[in-house]
Amino acid sequence: MTTSTPPVTDVTGPYTSPPPTFLERIFDRWAVKLAILIIVLIWIVPTLGVLISSFRPASLVNLNGWWTVFTDWGSNEWTFENYSTVLSSEGFGNAFLNSLSVSIPATVIPITIAAFAAYAFAWMDFPGRQWIFVVVVGLLVIPLQMSLIPLLKLYVSVDLVGTFPAVWLAHTGFGLPLAIYLLRNYIGSLPSSMMESARIDGATHFEIFTKLVVPLSVPVLASFAIFQFLWVWNDLLVALVFLGGESSVRVVTLALNDLNGSRGQAWHLLTAGAFITMALPLFVFLTLQRYFVRGLTAGSVKG
Amino acid sequence: MAQITMNDLGKIYDDGTRAVGDLDLVIEDGEFLVLVGPSGCGKSTVLRMIAGLEDISEGTMSIGDRVVNDVPPKDRDIAMVFQNYALYPHMTVFDNMAFGLKLRKMSKDEIKKRVDEAAEILEITDFLHRKPKALSGGQRQRVAMGRAIVREPAAYLMDEPLSNLDAKLRVQMRAELERLHKRLGTTTVYVTHDQVEAMTLGDRVAVLRAVSPRAPYNLQQVGPPAELFNNPQNLFVAGFIGSPAMNLVYGHLEGSGDAVHAVLPNTRIKVPKAALDRHPGLENRMGEELVIGLRPSDLEAAAVAGQDPERSMNVEVEVTEMLGADTYVHFSVDKNTVITPDIEELLADSGQGPESLGDKTSFVARVSPDVSVGHGDRVELTVDSAKLHFFDPNTGDRIGLKKTVAA
Numbered sequence: 001m002t003t004s005t006p007p008v009t010d011v012t013g014p015y016t017s018p019p020p021t022f023l024e025r026i027f028d029r030w031a032v033k034l035a036i037l038i039i040v041l042i043w044i045v046p047t048l049g050v051l052i053s054s055f056r057p058a059s060l061v062n063l064n065g066w067w068t069v070f071t072d073w074g075s076n077e078w079t080f081e082n083y084s085t086v087l088s089s090e091g092f093g094n095a096f097l098n099s100l101s102v103s104i105p106a107t108v109i110p111i112t113i114a115a116f117a118a119y120a121f122a123w124m125d126f127p128g129r130q131w132i133f134v135v136v137v138g139l140l141v142i143p144l145q146m147s148l149i150p151l152l153k154l155y156v157s158v159d160l161v162g163t164f165p166a167v168w169l170a171h172t173g174f175g176l177p178l179a180i181y182l183l184r185n186y187i188g189s190l191p192s193s194m195m196e197s198a199r200i201d202g203a204t205h206f207e208i209f210t211k212l213v214v215p216l217s218v219p220v221l222a223s224f225a226i227f228q229f230l231w232v233w234n235d236l237l238v239a240l241v242f243l244g245g246e247s248s249v250r251v252v253t254l255a256l257n258d259l260n261g262s263r264g265q266a267w268h269l270l271t272a273g274a275f276i277t278m279a280l281p282l283f284v285f286l287t288l289q290r291y292f293v294r295g296l297t298a299g300s301v302k303g
Numbered sequence: 304m305a306q307i308t309m310n311d312l313g314k315i316y317d318d319g320t321r322a323v324g325d326l327d328l329v330i331e332d333g334e335f336l337v338l339v340g341p342s343g344c345g346k347s348t349v350l351r352m353i354a355g356l357e358d359i360s361e362g363t364m365s366i367g368d369r370v371v372n373d374v375p376p377k378d379r380d381i382a383m384v385f386q387n388y389a390l391y392p393h394m395t396v397f398d399n400m401a402f403g404l405k406l407r408k409m410s411k412d413e414i415k416k417r418v419d420e421a422a423e424i425l426e427i428t429d430f431l432h433r434k435p436k437a438l439s440g441g442q443r444q445r446v447a448m449g450r451a452i453v454r455e456p457a458a459y460l461m462d463e464p465l466s467n468l469d470a471k472l473r474v475q476m477r478a479e480l481e482r483l484h485k486r487l488g489t490t491t492v493y494v495t496h497d498q499v500e501a502m503t504l505g506d507r508v509a510v511l512r513a514v515s516p517r518a519p520y521n522l523q524q525v526g527p528p529a530e531l532f533n534n535p536q537n538l539f540v541a542g543f544i545g546s547p548a549m550n551l552v553y554g555h556l557e558g559s560g561d562a563v564h565a566v567l568p569n570t571r572i573k574v575p576k577a578a579l580d581r582h583p584g585l586e587n588r589m590g591e592e593l594v595i596g597l598r599p600s601d602l603e604a605a606a607v608a609g610q611d612p613e614r615s616m617n618v619e620v621e622v623t624e625m626l627g628a629d630t631y632v633h634f635s636v637d638k639n640t641v642i643t644p645d646i647e648e649l650l651a652d653s654g655q656g657p658e659s660l661g662d663k664t665s666f667v668a669r670v671s672p673d674v675s676v677g678h679g680d681r682v683e684l685t686v687d688s689a690k691l692h693f694f695d696p697n698t699g700d701r702i703g704l705k706k707t708v709a710a
Binding site: 191193194196197198199200201202203207211212215216 | 354355356375376377379381382383385386387389390391392393402403406407450454
């Protein structure tokens with residue numbers, strides 16, 4: 001009831017700060033909006049440029065800039081040829097599937113493990129709980145580049161190099177500390193009386209986890225899923241090291257890199273490739289973004 | 304249905320703080336027992352120990368004839384209602400109530416039957432398909448109650464279930480709770496810090512206070528509400544039970560035989576035999592300083608109660624509070640306020656320190672609303688002297704108290 005009502009600013013209270021001056025009000029109202037507008041423009045303009053260029057024929061791309069379409073609309077030509085070239089002869093279709101084969105398990109596995117671990121760290125009593133948690137969070141400071149060589153040596157010895165499980169494992173390991181940290185904080189903030197009520201109702205830890213904690217943690221699970229998915233999808237280094245450029249396992253970031261490397265002048269293809277690479281993350285973000293802002297616990301406890 | 308027995312129960316937290324000490328308490332089958340006390344008195348801890356949410360450090364806890372010290376909460380056959388309701392926010396009201404039954408693998412028909420029955424009793428049938436966030440505070444409270452009822456447990460445990468409701472709803476739910484208990488007849492342990500709630504709901508009330516080196520046990524007195532009101536066993540219970548609180552003042556006794564008088568500041572009151580009988584051994588304490596207690600309800604305007612020079616007080620009114628059915632008259636008497644460890648603890652709970660009280664003692668009288676007096680007026684009050692209370696200022700105990708605290 002009260003959780004959904006917006007906080008009321010109490011200006012009559014004895015300890016409120018003095019009312020804002022004219023300048024402060026101007027700053028509050030416009031400076032923030034202006035900053036956001038500038039940031040949005042900085043990101044949108046090049047993206048728009050890439051999008052427009054990707055639909056222009058190579059001849060025009062090499063002749064003038066994408067912005068000329070606005071000043072000289074009539075003389076522009078539009079084409080899907082860049083996309084068809086990239087998808088067929090450049091092997092982007094296959095790379096796209098490879099990227100999915102890497103990204104989905106590399107997102108699902110760490111989230112699953114982290115959710116269980118986070119529940120245990122937050123709500124189960126076992127010796128050394130605090131200590132182990134500190135160590136897990138401490139792993140955040142280890143840069144992944146440091147582990148590339150030892151991990152590669154290990155993979156060579158167990159013959160995992162160039163397979164999908166190699167990247168799944170690597171991404172799981174690199175993603176877990178942050179995942180556990182984020183999920184534990186959220187799951188730990190669920191009301192303790194609800195857990196106790198469930199225990200009295202007869203629920204085991206596993207039942208509390210599956211029937212209460214997971215459904216109520218959808219927002220944090222979704223937001224971490226977006227982070228992890230985008231990170232894995234956009235990753236070049238880990239995929240390059242453990243998967244390699246073999247066309248059967250080549251992911252989109254590698255394909256894009258190859259496009260750039262082999263044809264420094266193929267601007268028109270690069271733009272189409274970049275857009276194919278961006279399409280899925282954009283879709284994922286737009287479908288899941290509401291979970292970033294929505295909380296599901298409203299109504300559980302008063303206050 | 305079950306009796307709950309606590310034997311020398313103790314709780315020490317990991318950091319060494321003791322929350323509960325030497326608690327002996329038997330909650331009879333079907334009884335409504337209220338645990339009441341100021342914050343930090345250990346009442347919630349005791350309830351959570353019954354529920355199995357807190358480990359038991361010392362002594363034994365039995366539900367029925369089974370010792371449950373090491374029995375997990377789900378196997379204790381109890382249901383608990385939490386202060387903040389603790390509903391499952393993503394489930395409908397029906398699913399909230401059915402949750403515990405589903406976990407116990409009850410048949411669908413039986414679950415539906417029980418939930419529908421409980422919903423009917425609590426008048427929440429119309430909301431069964433709603434989620435908790437679409438309910439008002441009072442409705443959520445009923446759902447929490449319903450979740451306990453459907454389980455048909457041996458005992459209900461309630462942890463301040465009404466304290467999040469607004470005043471009017473609280474009174475209404477209090478009456479409903481009472482009716483519900485009459486109807487179900489299930490053993491109920493109810494925790495509250497509100498002594499009015501305790502007095503109105505409890506078959507018996509147990510007054511607890513925080514353990515300290517001076518008082519190593521929590522339980523101060525347990526008994527029916529009237530017993531606590533009429534014969535408080537020490538200053539702590541005397542000061543805690545009753546609203547407005549009992550007036551306490553230093554005074555002494557003089558005289559002998561049929562003519563014992565209590566000497567209070569500004570007045571002498573004849574102590575009748577009834578009052579002497581309630582305090583065995585009082586006649587041996589002549590001349591000693593005692594703490595004398597007078598309930599506000601035992602002070603009435605002489606104009607209403609009749610004049611009697613043997614039991615009258617003439618006072619100057621400071622403030623009056625009109626409540627409609629009663630009028631509270633506030634006045635002071637010329638004597639230092641009674642400060643004992645008991646009183647200090649109660650003051651601390653209401654956010655006051657002893658230093659704020661000065662060299663006068665504040666009194667309250669609850670007089671008939673027909674008496675119209677105001678600030679500065681002098682009014683003569685008649686004391687219901689049979690109901691005087693006498694306490695030992697050193698121990699805080701009632702004079703003539705037989706040490707039966709662990710009853």
